[in-house]
Amino acid sequence: MSTHPQEPDPVPEGAARPPQEDLPPQQERSPREDLPRPGPGGPGTASDEAPDAATGTGAATDEHAAALDELRDRWRRALAELDNLRKRHAKELERERAAERARTAAALLPVIDNLELALAHAQADPGAILEGVKAVRDQAVDALERLGFPRYTETGVPFDPTRHEVVGVVEDTDAEPGTVVQVLRPGYGDADRQIRPAAVTVAKRE
Structure with a gap:
């Protein structure tokens, strides 16, 4: 008996060849892998837009x-x-x-x-x-x-707390109640600018 391996019979011309199982299957490549990859300076990279934004x-x-x-x-x-x-x-x-x-x-x-x-x-x-x-x-x-500080010593006028300072109250039948009877110390100034009010006695109210 011969020890040499049998060689397959020749395939007739025009006949379909059987698949070759011993050959490694061809790896499929993505369509993106066939496209050229842009380099660092190529168009569309982030480096092109970064300078404008910065x-x-x-x-x-x-x-x-x-x-x-x-x-x-x-x-x-x-x-x-x-x-x-x-x-x-x-x-x-x-x-x-x-x-x-x-x-x-x-x-x-x-x-x-x-x-x-x-x-x-x-x-x-x-x-x-x-x-x-x-x-x-x-x-x-x-x-x-x-x-601007006139002197006033009027008597018989109504008592005004802004111009007069009461130092006494007297009974005077000839004077209206609440009026100035006597000026003991003159006053100087007016309502807006007054140095000193007049010290007066006032008729007693009934």
Whole structure:
């Protein structure tokens, strides 16, 4: 008996060949694998769109930072202007106060001068001292009135708590109840600007 393996009979020409089971099956490839893969710089990659997106975000950030810097600068300028205005107002207020004090002192200087004259002539003519003091008093009252603080000593007027200070209550049949009977100390000023209310006695109410 022959030990050589039998060789298959030759296939007649035109006949179908049987499948060859010994050959490995051909691996199927996906259609996507046949297409060329884009490289790192090819079209359609994320690297193509990233620079545009990054550029847009950076521009917006720069714009916001510039606007914020401008607002900070305007805020600093407003604070500086406000501080300068406050200092200028304080200086003007101090100047006005100094000018008002000077006007008041100037109005009282003639009163002091006349008092000195009255004292100087008191020894030479003692009887004239009374008239001199009255004249000085009238001059001082006139100075206060010109400064906006007129003197009031009216009696027989209704009691006004904004102008009068009650120091006593008396019975007076000739006066209406609640009216000023006597002024013990004159008042100076008016309803808006008052230095001192008048000290008065008032008729008793029945």
